[in-house]
Amino acid sequence: MPSAKRGIRIAGCSGGFTDRQRAIGDIAKNCDVDCIIGDWLSECTMTLHGAQKIENEKLKAEGRLPENVEGLYDPSFMENLEPALPYLKSKNIKLAVNAGASDTELLAQVVLAEVKKQGLDLKVAWVAGDDVTDTVKRLYNDGKGEDFVGLMTRKPLREWGHDIVCAQCYLGGAGVAEALRQGADIVICGRVADAATTVGAAMWWHGWDREADLDPLAGSLIAGHLIECSSYVCGGYYSGFKNLMESCENIGFPIAEILQDGTSIITKEANTDGEISVGTVESQLLYEIQGPLYYGSDVTAHIEGIKMTQLEKDKVLVTGVKGLPAPSTTKVGITAFGGYQAEFHIFICGLDLEAKAEWTERQIRHSIGKNIDEFSCLSFQLNGYSMDNPRSIESSTVDFRIFAQTKNRKLMDKTSVDVPGLNRWCLENFLQSCPGATLGNDMRQSEGKPFYEYFVTLLQQKEVKHQARLLWSDSTIDIPVQKNVRTDYPRDQNSYETTNPVPLDSFGPTTRGPLGWIVGCRSGDKASDANVGFYVRHDDEWDWLRSVLTIDKIKQLLEKSDKGKKIERFELPGIRAVHFLLLDHLDRGYNSTSELDYLGKNLGEYLRAKHIDLPNKFLNRGRF
Known part of the structure; x- marks a missing residue:
């Protein structure tokens, strides 16, 4: 374990398989970082690779599998990694990524072969346990189907009407931490949670105890959430994008320095476009969250008290995240042919x-x-x-x-x-x-x-065989479930309207216009759920925002796009934000949806375009 006198500097180099190929090489060559993380998976890639894996196993058993079949890991990953390997070695930078998809072991072997080809001494490990197809089928066939209730639909798996093809669960960061603790330089994962590689790297660096260090772990979980989608936190998908228009061609990749207490400082790659501001960071925080609790397999982060402070240009301090025990369950995605x-x-x-x-x-x-x-x-x-x-x-x-x-x-x-x-x-x-x-x-x-x-439900963590596998010693280390997991988290998170709303006429004369003239927004998807968070730039606008944006107001603004499903609401006063979760809004989610807005990313901008009465004194400050 390294010295914990300073924070670990972790760079986010990929938010998905479509991200820019320069990332790992440029960050390793040009940035002062201790670890690089990246996310190459999505529900789409999990589903397609998982289904193909099952088909390949069937063809192999029948003797009909072609010899030149490619591995079912991300096909673009190696082109991103290869030029970076010498810099990872010379600068002692660790790498932890979830590019393994449905063939994590094979990708780890491919990485090791390239390391040897380049004559480098780098130790490669991989994390196993996310493929739970046999486990889910066994439990389902044993009569546990009623226990698998859809997170979005609230309906049991037995009512789904499709045959299970494959299932992958979301692992936490403990396997990554153990691999690094054993000396790994590169850790290849399959389906770990988006923020898990960051959690694992910080856990290793600081020597945190999963049973006791809940606040620091929770802080790293949110830092991981902020940087796992790469350039989003640096100005991508930002409501204030017009202010960044002068130079937007090469938005930088983010870096999070995670301190011993779990607070983090978000910066970005030097000499690149975009910015790190409270606006860009809170925008990314609001992306894909589900309520005041952000669940991980290692810890649960309570985010209602989160605060962000602009320390200087392109440097934001994130504090106020509290840790709670992880749930006894983890999310699992089940694929079927539709x-x-x-x-x-x-x-x-x-x-x-x-x-x-x-x-x-x-x-x-x-x-x-x-x-x-x-x-x-x-x-x-x-x-x-x-x-x-x-x-x-x-x-x-x-x-x-x-x-x-x-x-x-x-x-x-x-x-x-x-x-x-x-x-x-x-x-x-x-x-x-x-x-x-x-x-x-x-x-x-x-x-x-x-x-x-794609059916999203929960699986008991005790059913998962989470392991760190070390290629240099051909050894396997089991990752047990921590003892302090909680079984009593409610399926529905705390939802509430604001306390002591301020009369809207107290804000003075108004002008009818788009909400987005003074309000920023960010939206996204989790399977068929859509979330949307709104924020304002000034303290005196907060009382107006929390008072005007009620659940009924959101339904009114949705108009014909209101699906009539349940909407949940909570507030983040430390960043002047109101968040809404629209349950089961996206017609089954990415893999099978009929929606044009299949990732929920257009929802926020649609709502920003809707007209409401805006206080003139806020408009006089200038528009987003």
């Missing part, structure tokens, strides 16, 4: 758009006829609007989207115009269509592609 999905696009233009959309939908439904019962999802969506007195055809044209899902492959078998199916039913109405309609010309979209359903 069927086939396809879509067809028609562009309509000009006046009377809603009437034109209704005309088109009625004609297509008539063509489908009795086959409509074969679709598990059939959605007609009018996306966009025509400008008043439009200045171009493009500004007057909107997308009418027909989205369909079915287990009957024949309904989407081909895109040929002479085969009955979704494509034909949309095409054949063209000559009786509404005025100003144009068929989308990419017919490939109307051919069915497989999609997967």
